[in-house]
Amino acid sequence: MTEARRLSLILAVALAALAAIFAGPYVLDTYSVNVLTRSLLYAAVALTVDLLWGFLGVLTFGQSVFFACGAYAAGLVFTHMDFSPSNALLALGLGVGGALLVAAIVGWLAFWHGASALYASVITLVLPIVATQLLYSGGTFTGSSSGLSGFMSFDLSMEAWFWLSGSFLVAVTTLAYIFVKSDAGRLLVAVRENEQRCKYLGLDTSRLKILVFLACAAIGAIAGYIYAGYAMVVAPELAGFVFGTELVIWTALGGRGTLLGPVFGALIVDYESAQLAGDYPFVWQLIIGTLFVLVIVAFPRGLLPVVFDAPRKLLGLLRPRAATPAASVTLSTLDPADTQGVEPGExxxxxxxxxxxxxxxxxxxxxxxxxxxxxxxxxxxxxxxxxxxxxxxxxxxxxxxxxxxxxxxxxxxxxxxxxxxxxxxVGRKFQMANVFETLTVAQCLQIARVRHARPSLWRRAADLKLPEAAMHVLATTGLDRQLSTPAHLLSHGMKQALELSMVLALEPRxxxxxxxxxxxxxxxRMQIGAILIELARKQGLxxxxxxxxxxxxxxxxxxxxxxxxxxxxxxxxxxxxxxxxxxxxxxxxxxxxxxxxxxxxxxxxxxxx
Amino acid sequence: MIAQSLDIVTTAAILYAVATGLLLVFGVMKIINFAHGGLMTLGGYAALVTTQAGLNPWLAIPIAALFGGVAGMAIERFVVRPLYSRPLDAILATWGLSIIIGQLITLAFGRGVQFTQSPLNGTLDLFGESYSAYRLALVGIAAVLGLALTALLQGTRLGLETRAVIMNEDLARGLGINSGLVRFLTFTLGSALAGVAGALITPLSSVDPSMGVPWLVNAFMLVLVSGASLLSLLFACVVLGGAQVLVATHFSPVLGGLTIAVLAAIILRVRPKGFARD
Incomplete structure (x- = not known):
C-alpha cells in the first residue's frame, strides 16, 4: 500500500466517523444525546491516557487534572467575569495555558534523567490529590466542594454540543492515529520498549516524554473547556483521583496501545454507567471492577484486540495468509558528502x-x-x-x-x-545485544537515524539512507535481506550485528x-573482526x-x-x-x-x- | 507544645501501623498493593461487626487480621501471582480489587457512615496534658507490631528466607528457597496487617466503604521513601507525619492533608532512594 493510499484510507474512515456523529442526534433519543456528549469528551481524555500509557509506557493517574484545568478555566471566567466572546477566548487560553504549565511542572518532576516508571506514576497520582484539595480550599472563588454552576455559556443547542464534542473527538483521534503510525510516532514505542537504547542512540527521551505530555495536557484541557460550556457546572471531582483512575480503567478495558480501544471503552462504559447506574449503581461498579481485574490479568492487551482477532483468526482458518509482506523500506547508501557525523576535532x-x-x-x-x-x-x-x-x-x-x-x-x-x-x-554497543525487540530490523535502523534524519510526524519514509559502514555490516551478515523481520526473531549473532549497524548509523567517531x-x-567472529579492522583503517574511526x-x-x-x-x-x-x-x-x-x-x-x- | 508532640508521636504511630503491611509486600514482592486500602476497609468493617455483635472491642484486631489474611490469600493466588513480571499492571489489578471490595461492602452494609465502639475511652494525663487514651495505646500497639515484625524477619528461618528473597530473588531460588511460598506468606501477612490497620483506625474516625482510600496514598508514599526497611519507615513516619501535624495546626488542615504526598514526591526527586540507606 502506498503512503498516499494509506493516508487517504485513514481520512476516509475519519469522514465516515464524522458522518456518524452528524447522524447521531437524528437517530438517538434526547437522553442518549445528552449523555453521549459527555462520553465523547471523556473519550478524548482517555485517548491521551492511551498515548501516554499504551504507547509511551507512562502509566498516568492524573489526566483528570488537565480536563479540570480547561473546565475550571471556563467556569471561573464565566462566573467571575461574565460570558462574552472575548472572555470565552480568554478562558480557553487560560485553560490550555494552565494545563500546559501544570504539565511542564509535572513533566520536569516526573521525567528527569534516571526517574523510574514507578516514580512518574507516583507524581501523576499525587497531582489529582493536590488539585482537588486546592479546589476544595478555594472558598467562594472555586466554589469549594460544590463547584461552580449557574454561569452563562455559549448559546448552542444540544445537537450542536453533540456535534462539537463528536467532531473534536474524531479530529484528535485521527491526528493521534496518523501520528502514532508515523515514523516519529514509532519513537514512542521505542522509548517504551527500551529507553536506555534510545538514549544511547542520541535521543533525548525526557524531552520526548515531556512534549507528548504537554500535547496530551492541551487535548485534555480543550475537552474540559467544551465540557464546562455544555454542562454549565464544574465540580472538584473532575480533577479527582477517581476520575483519573476511571480513565485508566476505560483505556485498559478497550485495549492500551490501540487508540480506538480506549475511545470505545470510554464511550461504552460511560454511556452504560449513565444508563445502569440509576437502577443498579453498586452492582454496575462491581461488574466494571471485576471486568477490569480480569482484563488486566488475562487480556492485558484489552478487549478491542480480542474482538478484532476473533474474525481474523476465523478467516485465517479458511484462507491461509500470504507469506510475510515484502520489505516496505528500501535501503540505500548515504552519499559520503551528506554524512553528518561530528567533525574530528583537535x-x-x-x-x-x-x-x-x-x-x-x-x-x-x-x-x-x-x-x-x-x-x-x-x-x-x-x-x-x-x-x-x-x-x-x-x-x-x-x-x-x-x-x-x-x-x-x-x-x-x-x-x-x-x-x-x-x-x-560516541557510539556504544552493549555487551548483551540491546535492540528494540518488537520492532523490525528496518524500524530499528530508522530509529538509529532519527538523530540525523528528522522523522515525519505524519508519514512513513519508504527509503532509508544509511552510512556506508552500517550498510557494510548489513550486507556482510545478510541482515539486509531480513529488513521486515521483528528483532526478537533474530538469532543472537544477528542481533549483535543489528545493534552494531544501529550504532554505526549514528556516524560515531x-x-x-x-x-x-x-x-x-x-x-x-571472523566477519565482525574484518569489519572492525576496516572501520578503523578506512573510515578512520x-x-x-x-x-x-x-x-x-x-x-x-x-x-x-x-x-x-x-x-x-x-x-x-x-x-x-x-x-x-x-x-x-x-x-x-x-x-x-x-x-x-x-x-x-x-x-x-x-x-x- | 506537649499536646503537639503527642500529636506527632501518635500520628507517626498510626501511619506506621497503616504502612507496615504495604512495606512488607513492596519489599519482598516489588509490587505496590493498591488493594491495601480496600483491605483496610475490610478490617474496619470486621471491627464494626465485632462490636455490633457485642464482643470485646479488642477482639476486633485479631478478627480483622483473619479477614484481611484470608482475602489476601485469595488475591495473591488468583490476581497477584500472574502479574509478578508486570509490576505496573499489578498496581492496576489491585486497585480494581479495591473497587470490588468497596462495592461488595456497599452491597452488604450500605453506603452510610457508621461508628464502632472504641476499646479505650476517655483520656489519660500525661506530662500535665490530658490526651486521648486510645491514641496513646496506638503508640504501644504500633511498637509491638514493629518489634514483632522485626523479630519475625531477624529471628526466624522464614524471616531469613524472606530477607534472602528481598536481596536477590534469583539467587535465593537457586539455593532452594521456595520463593513462591515466601511471596504467598508475605502477601497474606501484609493483607492481615492491612486488616489490623483498618480495625485500629476505626475508633478514631468512622467506617464507610471508601475509608481506606485516603490512607492508601499516604501509606504508599511513605513506603516509597522508605525502601524495604522497617527502620527507615519509622523514620519516614516520624518526619513526614510530624510535618503533617505541624502544617495542619499552623497553616491549614487542607495543606496538612497534602503534606506527606507532596514532601515524599520532592524527597524522591532529590534522592531517589528516599530515606533508605544504600
Missing amino acids: GPALAVADVVKRFGSLTVLEGIDFEARAGELVSLVGPNGAGKTTLMRCIADGAERSAGSIMVNGYDIGRKPPEACVALG VLLLDEPTAGLTKTE CVLLVEHDLDFVREISSRVIVLHQGRIVLDGSVEDVVASELVKQVYAGSGHAGIAHETAPSAPKEMPA
Missing part, C-alpha cells in the same frame, strides 16, 4: 585523563589515563572485574565517573547524559564495543574494544591496554602485551603477588563490572 579522538570511579567506598577505577587517535583499534583486556565495562560506561555517560575528565573529539563530555555524549561522537563477539560462532578472547585481540588490535583491579598495568602494542610476563601473571591469577601489591598498595576488593 587532537586525539579520545582522551581519558585521571578517571576515577567509586561505588561508595569501593574504588573500581583509579588513575585511568590514556589517549587514542582516530584510526586506532584499541583493545581493553583484563580479568573479570578489572573495570573494563565500567570504563566504557564512564566514556559514554558523563554522569558516571567520580573524578577525572574525558575528551571526545576535543570536546569535554563534562557531566553530560548519554544522548549528549552521542552528539559528541569513537566506537565503544563491549564484547561484540561474545556468544558468536567462529565464522561470525577510533574503536575501543573490550574483549576476553586474546587470540581475537591479537589478530585485530593495533594497541592493547591491560586493566587489572581498576588500574592500567600495561599500554602497548600487541607484541608488548604478548611478551609481557605481567599479563601472564594477571591472567594466570598469580598477579596478586606480583602486581597488585606493587601498583595498588591498598588494593580494594574487586567488584564485578
Whole structure:
C-alpha cells in the first residue's frame, strides 16, 4: 500500500466517523444525546491516557487534572467575569495555558534523567490529590466542594454540543492515529520498549516524554473547556483521583496501545454507567471492577484486540495468509558528502585523563589515563572485574565517573547524559545485544537515524539512507535481506550485528564495543573482526574494544591496554602485551603477588563490572 | 507544645501501623498493593461487626487480621501471582480489587457512615496534658507490631528466607528457597496487617466503604521513601507525619492533608532512594 493510499484510507474512515456523529442526534433519543456528549469528551481524555500509557509506557493517574484545568478555566471566567466572546477566548487560553504549565511542572518532576516508571506514576497520582484539595480550599472563588454552576455559556443547542464534542473527538483521534503510525510516532514505542537504547542512540527521551505530555495536557484541557460550556457546572471531582483512575480503567478495558480501544471503552462504559447506574449503581461498579481485574490479568492487551482477532483468526482458518509482506523500506547508501557525523576535532579522538570511579567506598577505577587517535583499534583486556565495562560506561555517560575528565573529539563530555555524549561522537554497543525487540530490523535502523534524519510526524519514509559502514555490516551478515523481520526473531549473532549497524548509523567517531563477539560462532567472529579492522583503517574511526578472547585481540588490535583491579598495568602494542610476563601473571591469577601489591598498595576488593 | 508532640508521636504511630503491611509486600514482592486500602476497609468493617455483635472491642484486631489474611490469600493466588513480571499492571489489578471490595461492602452494609465502639475511652494525663487514651495505646500497639515484625524477619528461618528473597530473588531460588511460598506468606501477612490497620483506625474516625482510600496514598508514599526497611519507615513516619501535624495546626488542615504526598514526591526527586540507606 502506498503512503498516499494509506493516508487517504485513514481520512476516509475519519469522514465516515464524522458522518456518524452528524447522524447521531437524528437517530438517538434526547437522553442518549445528552449523555453521549459527555462520553465523547471523556473519550478524548482517555485517548491521551492511551498515548501516554499504551504507547509511551507512562502509566498516568492524573489526566483528570488537565480536563479540570480547561473546565475550571471556563467556569471561573464565566462566573467571575461574565460570558462574552472575548472572555470565552480568554478562558480557553487560560485553560490550555494552565494545563500546559501544570504539565511542564509535572513533566520536569516526573521525567528527569534516571526517574523510574514507578516514580512518574507516583507524581501523576499525587497531582489529582493536590488539585482537588486546592479546589476544595478555594472558598467562594472555586466554589469549594460544590463547584461552580449557574454561569452563562455559549448559546448552542444540544445537537450542536453533540456535534462539537463528536467532531473534536474524531479530529484528535485521527491526528493521534496518523501520528502514532508515523515514523516519529514509532519513537514512542521505542522509548517504551527500551529507553536506555534510545538514549544511547542520541535521543533525548525526557524531552520526548515531556512534549507528548504537554500535547496530551492541551487535548485534555480543550475537552474540559467544551465540557464546562455544555454542562454549565464544574465540580472538584473532575480533577479527582477517581476520575483519573476511571480513565485508566476505560483505556485498559478497550485495549492500551490501540487508540480506538480506549475511545470505545470510554464511550461504552460511560454511556452504560449513565444508563445502569440509576437502577443498579453498586452492582454496575462491581461488574466494571471485576471486568477490569480480569482484563488486566488475562487480556492485558484489552478487549478491542480480542474482538478484532476473533474474525481474523476465523478467516485465517479458511484462507491461509500470504507469506510475510515484502520489505516496505528500501535501503540505500548515504552519499559520503551528506554524512553528518561530528567533525574530528583537535587532537586525539579520545582522551581519558585521571578517571576515577567509586561505588561508595569501593574504588573500581583509579588513575585511568590514556589517549587514542582516530584510526586506532584499541583493545581493553583484563580479568573479570578489572573495570573494563565500567570504563566504557564512564566514556559514554558523563554522569558516571567520580573524578577525572574525558575528551571526545576535543570536546569535554563534562557531566553530560548519554544522548549528549552521542552528539559528541560516541557510539556504544552493549555487551548483551540491546535492540528494540518488537520492532523490525528496518524500524530499528530508522530509529538509529532519527538523530540525523528528522522523522515525519505524519508519514512513513519508504527509503532509508544509511552510512556506508552500517550498510557494510548489513550486507556482510545478510541482515539486509531480513529488513521486515521483528528483532526478537533474530538469532543472537544477528542481533549483535543489528545493534552494531544501529550504532554505526549514528556516524560515531569513537566506537565503544563491549564484547561484540561474545556468544558468536567462529565464522561470525571472523566477519565482525574484518569489519572492525576496516572501520578503523578506512573510515578512520577510533574503536575501543573490550574483549576476553586474546587470540581475537591479537589478530585485530593495533594497541592493547591491560586493566587489572581498576588500574592500567600495561599500554602497548600487541607484541608488548604478548611478551609481557605481567599479563601472564594477571591472567594466570598469580598477579596478586606480583602486581597488585606493587601498583595498588591498598588494593580494594574487586567488584564485578 | 506537649499536646503537639503527642500529636506527632501518635500520628507517626498510626501511619506506621497503616504502612507496615504495604512495606512488607513492596519489599519482598516489588509490587505496590493498591488493594491495601480496600483491605483496610475490610478490617474496619470486621471491627464494626465485632462490636455490633457485642464482643470485646479488642477482639476486633485479631478478627480483622483473619479477614484481611484470608482475602489476601485469595488475591495473591488468583490476581497477584500472574502479574509478578508486570509490576505496573499489578498496581492496576489491585486497585480494581479495591473497587470490588468497596462495592461488595456497599452491597452488604450500605453506603452510610457508621461508628464502632472504641476499646479505650476517655483520656489519660500525661506530662500535665490530658490526651486521648486510645491514641496513646496506638503508640504501644504500633511498637509491638514493629518489634514483632522485626523479630519475625531477624529471628526466624522464614524471616531469613524472606530477607534472602528481598536481596536477590534469583539467587535465593537457586539455593532452594521456595520463593513462591515466601511471596504467598508475605502477601497474606501484609493483607492481615492491612486488616489490623483498618480495625485500629476505626475508633478514631468512622467506617464507610471508601475509608481506606485516603490512607492508601499516604501509606504508599511513605513506603516509597522508605525502601524495604522497617527502620527507615519509622523514620519516614516520624518526619513526614510530624510535618503533617505541624502544617495542619499552623497553616491549614487542607495543606496538612497534602503534606506527606507532596514532601515524599520532592524527597524522591532529590534522592531517589528516599530515606533508605544504600
